[in-house]
Amino acid sequence: MRHRCTGDKIGLTRGHRRSVLANLASSLILNAKVDTTLARAKAGQRFVERLITLARRGDLHARRIAFSRLQDKAAVDKLFSEIGPKLADRNGGYTRVVKLGPRRGDGAERARLMLVEQ
Numbered sequence: 001m002r003h004r005c006t007g008d009k010i011g012l013t014r015g016h017r018r019s020v021l022a023n024l025a026s027s028l029i030l031n032a033k034v035d036t037t038l039a040r041a042k043a044g045q046r047f048v049e050r051l052i053t054l055a056r057r058g059d060l061h062a063r064r065i066a067f068s069r070l071q072d073k074a075a076v077d078k079l080f081s082e083i084g085p086k087l088a089d090r091n092g093g094y095t096r097v098v099k100l101g102p103r104r105g106d107g108a109e110r111a112r113l114m115l116v117e118q
Contacts, residue, residue, distance in 0.1 A: 007043075007046075008039065008042065008043040008046075010039050010040055010043050011039075017043075020040065021043060021044055021047045022069060022070050022071055022072070024036060024040060024044040024047070024048075024113070025044060025047055025048045025051060025069075025070060025075070026070055026072040026075040028044065028048055028095070028113055028114075028115065029048070029051075029070075029075045029078055029079050029083065030074065030075055030078060032114060032115050033112055033113065033114035033115070034112070034113050034114075035100065035110060035111070035112050035113075036110070036111065036113065037103075037108050037109060037110060037111065038097070038099065038108075038109040038110065038111040039109075041097045041111035041112070041113040042097060042111075044113055045095050045097055045113055047069075048094070048095055048113075049092065049093075049094055049095060051066050051069060051070070051079060052079070052083060052084065052087060052094045052095075053092075054066050054084075055079045055080050055083055055084030055087075056084050056087065056088050057084075058080060058084055058085075062080075063076060063080055066079060066080070083115065087116075090116075093116065094115060094116055095113060095114065095115055095116065096113075096114055096115075096116055097111050097112070097113055098111060098112045098114070099111050100112055
């Protein structure tokens with residue numbers, strides 16, 4: 001049964017999924033956009049939105065939670081010093097997913113995950 005089971009598994013085990021989402025989120029935070037498959041972009045969007053909400057809080061506990069999810073000190077510093085304060089007056093919707101068409105090699109649907117401009 002799938003009762004109350006939420007979240008995209010994106011065809012990965014739990015540890016691999018956490019690693020992929022953390023790396024995707026770190027790349028997005030550091031570079032403001034990242035190209036990936038549509039399924040990973042949608043899963044990453046949910047992951048990053050929660051991190052940005054933590055960054056809007058800005059306290060030490062939120063920073064420690066974000067570091068436990070990302071495991072990247074540079075990404076956490078940029079998230080809390082630049083992105084969180086910039087999006088402080090916005091109530092959600094910090095990222096956008098734009099479809100790019102099929103990938104040449106295997107036909108997987110590509111998408112660009114990017115931070116919204118404020």
